[in-house]
Amino acid sequence: MNDPLTDVEDEAATPLTPQERHDLIPSYITTRDQLNEVEQLGIAQADRWAFSRKRKVLDERFLLSLHKRMFQDVWKWAGTFRTTPRNIGVEAYQIAVDLRQLLDDARYWVDHAIFPPDEIALRFHARLTWIHPFPNGNGRHARLAADLLVVSMGGERFSWGGGALVDADTTRAAYIAAVRAGDGQDFAPLLAFART
Numbered sequence: 001m002n003d004p005l006t007d008v009e010d011e012a013a014t015p016l017t018p019q020e021r022h023d024l025i026p027s028y029i030t031t032r033d034q035l036n037e038v039e040q041l042g043i044a045q046a047d048r049w050a051f052s053r054k055r056k057v058l059d060e061r062f063l064l065s066l067h068k069r070m071f072q073d074v075w076k077w078a079g080t081f082r083t084t085p086r087n088i089g090v091e092a093y094q095i096a097v098d099l100r101q102l103l104d105d106a107r108y109w110v111d112h113a114i115f116p117p118d119e120i121a122l123r124f125h126a127r128l129t130w131i132h133p134f135p136n137g138n139g140r141h142a143r144l145a146a147d148l149l150v151v152s153m154g155g156e157r158f159s160w161g162g163g164a165l166v167d168a169d170t171t172r173a174a175y176i177a178a179v180r181a182g183d184g185q186d187f188a189p190l191l192a193f194a195r196t
């Protein structure tokens with residue numbers, strides 16, 4: 001039987017383990033559409049909260065609390081690192097160390113203006129999604145974090161292709177191709193995508 005919550009119609013979407021399926025809070029949710037809808041409510045609230053004042057984005061505690069705010073009504077593990085492997089992402093035991101390294105690097109890029117603001121925020125985004133700290137919601141969390149980071153440097157938030165990235169459509173395919181190019185240190189596709 002098809003389980004809409006575990007089927008992977010898009011290889012870049014993280015499959016849920018049975019444990020994570022068990023960790024879904026609203027018991028009435030049976031379809032991916034319903035899931036997207038409740039998630040979106042929490043994300044919109046978190047977005048308003050995050051932009052309501054100046055935030056120290058390059059901080060582990062902030063990034064965890066941001067994920068918690070986004071998904072706390074939906075997932076029991078909102079705001080906590082994953083403990084199981086994924087097809088993308090570092091080994092679970094490496095998450096904290098790799099994240100600390102990324103935050104150190106990104107703070108250095110900001111403090112010394114190593115790259116223009118868009119490039120700093122998108123390099124940060126690509127490495128954060130590559131680490132894949134959370135059981136789910138990594139893409140949405142890392143996009144909001146990149147928006148907050150670029151705004152904190154005086155830039156404008158990104159348009160991310162101008163469409164919803166939740167469905168397996170062409171915009172999402174372009175986004176995934178762009179983050180993948182970032183894995184190989186080619187940030188041009190992501191720089192272009194995030195401003196279209």
Ligand SMILES: Nc1ncnc2c1ncn2[C@@H]1O[C@H](COP(=O)(O)OP(=O)(O)OP(=O)(O)O)[C@@H](O)[C@H]1O
Pocket residue numbers: 012013014088126129130134135136137138139140141142165166176179180183
């Ligand atoms: N090769 C890759 N390198 C880096 N990041 C990747 C790669 N493939 C996918 N990703 C990231 O992983 C995300 C999917 O992970 P996850 O399901 O945890 O996030 P999500 O927020 O639920 O998804 P979505 O981005 O569809 O809203 C993608 O959106 C993208 O940001």
Ligand SMILES: [Mg+2]
Pocket residue numbers: 013014136137138
């Ligand atoms: Mg997902």
